Amino acid sequence: QVQLVESGGGLVQAGDSLRLSCAASGRTFSSYVMGWFRQAPGKEREFVAFISRSHGSTYYADSVKGRFTISRDNAKNTVYLQMNSLKPEDTAVYYCAADPRPKYWRDDDYPYWGQGTQVTVSS
Numbered sequence: 657q658v659q660l661v662e663s664g665g666g667l668v669q670a671g672d673s674l675r676l677s678c679a680a681s682g683r684t685f686s687s688y689v690m691g692w693f694r695q696a697p698g699k700e701r702e703f704v705a706f707i708s709r710s711h712g713s714t715y716y717a718d719s720v721k722g723r724f725t726i727s728r729d730n731a732k733n734t735v736y737l738q739m740n741s742l743k744p745e746d747t748a749v750y751y752c753a754a755d756p757r758p759k760y761w762r763d764d765d766y767p768y769w770g771q772g773t774q775v776t777v778s779s
Contacts, residue, residue: 658682658754658768665750665773668742672777676737678752678770686710686730689755691766692737694748694775704750705737706761715761720746742777749774 664676680688692704705726706715714726725738735752750773753766 658685658688660752660754660768660770662750662752662770662773665775667776667778670743670777670779672742673738673740674742674775676739676750676752676773676775678735678737680733680735680754682733684756685733685754687756688768689757689759690726690728690735691753691755691761691764692726692735692750693753693764694746694750695772696745696748699748701751701764703762703764707735739775742775744777744779747775747777 659681661679662676664674668674687709689709691706693701694704695701703717704720705724707726707728723741728735752770754768755766
């Protein structure tokens with residue numbers, strides 16, 4: 657089992673950058689695929705980014721491609737989401753998720769989720 661704690665959210669202006677972090681407990685972090693999702697008020701949760709276990713293959717939602725970068729540091733048991741050129745429509749609670757099983761990058765059936773961190777982008 658793994659516990660996830662997100663941090664790094666905040667209130668920024670359009671065009672600014674933020675880096676979210678997701679710290680994971682446990683000694684097998686490198687064996688988990690990791691994902692970032694977000695949920696805006698009144699909307700369903702949506703996929704943002706995915707990173708595989710060993711090779712670090714990454715995938716992104718079209719809405720963030722070219723602006724967001726997911727990365728992981730297995731030595732620090734942490735996955736990051738670097739968010740650049742933020743837009744008001746990026747405003748949401750951002751969640752990281754972990755899964756020890758192989759999965760398709762858009763699947764959202766992760767067994768482990770963090771509590772979320774709020775990102776608010778003002779225009």
